[in-house]
Amino acid sequence: MIGDRLARYQDAGLLFFRLGFGLGFLFFHGWGKLSGGPETWAGVGSAMEMFGITFGHTFFGFMAAVSESIGGVLIALGLFYRPVCALLAFTMFVATVRHFVTGQGTPAHALKNFFVLVGLMPLGPGRYSLDAWLSSRRASLRERAAAGPETVGS
Numbered sequence: 736m737i738g739d740r741l742a743r744y745q746d747a748g749l750l751f752f753r754l755g756f757g758l759g760f761l762f763f764h765g766w767g768k769l770s771g772g773p774e775t776w777a778g779v780g781s782a783m784e785m786f787g788i789t790f791g792h793t794f795f796g797f798m799a800a801v802s803e804s805i806g807g808v809l810i811a812l813g814l815f816y817r818p819v820c821a822l823l824a825f826t827m828f829v830a831t832v833r834h835f836v837t838g839q840g841t842p843a844h845a846l847k848n849f850f851v852l853v854g855l856m857p858l859g860p861g862r863y864s865l866d867a868w869l870s871s872r873r874a875s876l877r878e879r880a881a882a883g884p885e886t887v888g889s
Contacts, residue, residue: 749863750864753810753861757807757810758808758811759807761807764804765801765803765806765807768804769801769803775796776792776793776795776796778792779796779799779800781796782799782829782830782832782833783829806819806826813866813867814864814865816859816864816866817859821852823852824852827848827852
């Protein structure tokens, strides 16, 4: 009953969630790593040693910082939503494994974020997103192009 009435607010709920979750990633996870510079990136990237990758720590740390900061902004905007969720889920997987292996900190937060991101991928960003806007714009352009050249310029 109540669920039926609330279903019409699903897209607004996704927008609210995306804004909080995405901007939270930017400010609480990514920005400090991104602005930390090469030393911070090398420290973060050293987590790849657990997978036998003993080179490129600065690169991998930088990529983690970018995925958490720029990825957070893209999630908030709903742009490139599914690929960004996948990149962030991978980053959270590595963070979870690092916490388990090193015993430093708790893996709970990274593990929860991993499951949230994997769960969000099939849901999509919702109607109030740049992905949805761009998709509808492309469909509109295709319809106008299919209607004939006289409607393309109008």
